[in-house]
Amino acid sequence: MKKPLIIGLSVTLLVLIATGLYFKRDIQRAHFVASLFNGQEQYQTFGRLAEIFPVSTMSPSPSPYTIAQGTEITLPKHFSYDGTRYSSEQFISDTDTSALLVIHQGKIRFERYWLSGGPDVNWLSMSVAKSFIATGIGIAVGEGFIDVQKPIIDYLPSLKDSAYDQATVEHVLQMSSGAAWNEDYSNPDSDVLRLGRIMAMGGSLDEFVPSLISENTPGTVNHYNSADTQALGMLLAAATGRSVTDYLQEKVWHPLGMNSPGYWLIDDFNVEMAFGGLNATARDYAKLGELYRLNGLWQGKQLLSPQWIEKSTTVQAPHLRPGIHELFPLGYGYQWWIPEGEEGEYSAIGVYNQFIYVNPSRDLVIVKLSANSEYGTTEGEASNKEMATFELLRAIAQQFPAH
Template sequence: MTTEKAATMSDTGMFSGAPQHENFPRLKDLMPSSHMSPARATSQFPDGEPTLPPAQYDFDGQRKSSEEFFVETDTAALLVLKDGRVRHERYALTGGRDVQWISWSVAKSFVSALVGIAVHEGKIASIDDPISRYVPVEPGSAYDGVAIRHVLQMSSGARWNEDYNDPTSDIFRLSAAMSGRSTLDHFVATMTPESAAGTVCRYNSGDTQALGALLVRATGRSIADYMQEKLVEPLGLEAPGDWLCDSVGMEMAFAGLNLTARDFAKLGELYRNNGAWQGVQVVPEAWVKASTRADAPHLAPGRPILADHTLELGYGYQWWLPDGDCGEFCAIGIYNQLVYVDPSRGVVIVKLSANRAYGTSMDEATNREMENVAYLRAISRSFA
């Protein structure tokens, strides 16, 4: 692991409008990473009746073209499962069935699943414990005395700015810790508090990095090693996987997971089935239920804050919750990575993208996050 290798991520021109589809499958080769092998016994989704997505979808009072949206957001993979069967699978640009793609913040939902498993195993006594009982932090810093529950819900109270259009924002400073000038653990240990924990849901990648540190301290294992045993093997992941790391080997918990579309889909299918996989309870059912609901007013749709605006999405334990009564939930990453789950219709959809306009502003017009949810909702509802 060299500083030169770690620094290459800053050379990709992210958030500048530059195309990224050549970079996103190969970040694992440009940066230090922890490797995960395919499962010893892999599992494949069976095929169902091929089904084309609807030609149009509705967003913001307009009828829009699905094909234009697919192209405009630089989509590399679209995988649609209905009742566990593949109904539609399409790859473009540099995507492919065997191509690993960077998850960005979809990784957060995998970290949440691993925390739930660690709680079930007793490695974490309670999510009402202060995270500082497990993770060394400076006295008076953001995570000193803050309950793990509030960190899971992006409600730690830490000061944070996740503005992708501001090179001085906290998300850029967190990414800079990957370069070798600092470490991810040091960044977490020295963050600054701003508001009372459990009162404001402010989207904060630092919170997920703190959860990654929690996993490592509580289990005595790296995130990749723990995930290999607790998710890769039980779910039968078919392809190799990698976590991007900092210069001392700590995984980039908030965004560094690289998997194929089909292997990303397995987390969605696991959660659609309340944490069970082929008759085996991999993640406790109670954890899945708690993770995919907003249990306080500040977590309800319209309340979570991203940079300088609120989102019409609620928040659970590192899962986004679209407004409505269907019980949908999503893992969402920058540049339009999504694992969308609609249990009411038995649907799981993965969309991997490299939307080149993403982060050139913090507006929906460029980032198109709510439009992606509307697009995937339209696909899901076409099965009704």
């Protein structure tokens, strides 16, 4: 009798272990999302999200491009924002910076990693992913799959009678869809955190987007809305007949010579978290900035039209101008942020201080990857430090001549 009992107990134990392993990732997902925007340190997790979430993978380029090394610069010791003088070194530490990469005229002039960062670490993009999605849309426009002046419901009938019923593709690109939305990371009942809970607890991103209702006439108010980018991801897949992962791998990831795989967090139905779920290395993020700095021309091939670059990175309507919003005084293009100034700067920005900053007049691209633990603990600049970060990047840019 002992032998069957031992066998039975062993089988039970194996089942329990297997069940625990099966649910381990779900538990980790829920714990990670619950830990966001409440002051907890995140630098130990932002570089290993592919271990916690289900992902789809863009493979490294078969023709990898290595960014050349240039003469190393030193960072400015201080910079100023809103009347406060900051130590650059202290600010980098205070915002839990994992990577800072400065590329001038296509050469690396500064590269440092801290905390859990590193040249081969795939770091969570947050909303920097939005600029990658817009790049895919731009390529699809060039290939004739999408017309930005058409209603988005022409491509996505599932959005009929939703907030997107009267919006054109361009309205959505410009965060001007008119959809009602709350992007407050300090409010647990906000729309953006409801969207995030799909990634924590399971569900369908494609079913969430049509649930939104209208608040403004499309094309009249710039209202930052992560669901707009999720709708663009749906559009890219529907118009091309391919997944976001598959299309961007062929049209962006491989042509830019990405050295490392890129991971997209996906929902229960293998749909990419288009609004913020990309994971990539600092050098590979920088290549997107370089593509835009070079006006869409990469290694002798026009990957993206100059017209798309211009519309993406310049203000196209009065409601998109810098200074319209008190809390975040930047203008908006096609999923790129545009500050006031004379140098033509623009940036992809993600929460927790992820940046791809581009200054074409100084031939410059800067990537800052971070895990600012204060982010979202309040609604404003005091904790989020995005505008202060912008001034740090501008101070670095001042070391290079303008033309």
